[in-house]
Amino acid sequence: MERQPEWARGWCAGLGLAVLLSSSGCNYLRLGRPNxxxxxxxxxxxxxxxxPSIDHPNEATLGRLIGTGGLSHAERDSAxxxxxxxxxxxxxxxxxPSVIVMPEAxxxxxxxxxxxxxxxxxxxxxxxxxxxLDILPRSRGVARIRLDQPGMYSFGCPVAxxxxxxxxxxxxxxxxxxxxxxxxxxxxxxx
Numbered sequence: 001m002e003r004q005p006e007w008a009r010g011w012c013a014g015l016g017l018a019v020l021l022s023s024s025g026c027n028y029l030r031l032g033r034p035n036x037x038x039x040x041x042x043x044x045x046x047x048x049x050x051x052p053s054i055d056h057p058n059e060a061t062l063g064r065l066i067g068t069g070g071l072s073h074a075e076r077d078s079a080x081x082x083x084x085x086x087x088x089x090x091x092x093x094x095x096x097p098s099v100i101v102m103p104e105a106x107x108x109x110x111x112x113x114x115x116x117x118x119x120x121x122x123x124x125x126x127x128x129x130x131x132x133l134d135i136l137p138r139s140r141g142v143a144r145i146r147l148d149q150p151g152m153y154s155f156g157c158p159v160a161x162x163x164x165x166x167x168x169x170x171x172x173x174x175x176x177x178x179x180x181x182x183x184x185x186x187x188x189x190x191x
């Protein structure tokens with residue numbers, strides 16, 4: 001009896017698996033459709049690709065809390081400030097992006113635009129306290145903050161229950177942390 005070539009066995013096995021999955025009602029094959037792939041927002045894809053580069057406990061927190069708004073990397077301008085834009089899409093109660101990454105400590109200028117017909121505010125962590133910014137309906141506002149240490153800083157909307165509905169965000173400041181300030185946590189077992 002003659003044996004099939006290696007590639008033919010692999011191809012047949014793959015075809016058999018595809019037939020089995022499609023006949024069993026598996027929904028994973030449907031994810032490859034063009035109309036589904038078109039719904040992947042670049043900021044969200046960027047956030048999902050970024051999460052493995054931070055430590056495990058923070059990765060889990062970010063993934064659960066603020067994964068819907070996407071990711072932005074602050075860019076340095078000619079004056080030396082880092083800048084990025086944050087939108088409030090109409091009727092969504094999220095910041096887009098909800099995760100902002102600074103390559104190092106320094107001054108960050110955030111330009112907020114409110115596309116929503118209701119008032120929002122931004123309360124943003126900054127060295128020495130917090131900064132508040134009113135963002136009127138269909139308007140813009142700018143906040144300049146200073147973050148002098150690597151770490152995670154938060155921002156949110158304190159109006160009514162907007163933060164509880166998803167208007168929270170994180171600013172991650174990358175950079176070297178002095179050895180005496182590091183909080184290396186062991187990996188926790190999954191429940």
